[in-house]
Amino acid sequence: MQRAIAQSTLEELIEALADAEHKRWSHWQRYLHSKCERQTDGSLLIPADLAARWQRQMDTDYSNLSEAERKSDRDQVRLYLPIVLDALNVVADDPPVESQRDK
Structure with missing residues (x-):
């Protein structure tokens, strides 16, 4: 049985997920920039081994x-x-394991 979701609730969910995505992306960019060599013109050079990896x-497919x-x-x-669980009004029996990055 499908439930309808109010547009305002959907927009709140999109905003919450967009905020999480921006934090994830920002973390990745800080990491990426820390691994690169800044050039005199301000551009970044990715080391060949990292670019290849x-x-x-x-x-590669996830599997x-x-x-x-x-x-x-x-x-x-x-x-x-x-x-997502909050948006679904669901509580996980066991909370997800905290990632190393969150510590």
């Missing part, structure tokens, strides 16, 4: 990633899960 990850890489993706999803 990230390219391989982009080109074919290493366990460590899949765990990293699951950790990212855990950041969104409380927002």
Whole structure:
């Protein structure tokens, strides 16, 4: 049985998820920038080994990633899960495991 969701509730959910996404993206950008070499013109040079690793990850289906890489993706999803559960008015029996990044 499907339930209708009020437009205002949907917009609140979008805003909450957009806030979480911006925090995730900002964290990634800080990490990325910290690994790059700043050029005299202000641009950033990604080291070849990292560029190759990230390219391989982009080109790999989730199911074919290493366990460590899949765990990293699951950790990212855990950041969104409380927002989704709250929107569904659902409480998890066991709260999601806190990711290392949140500590």
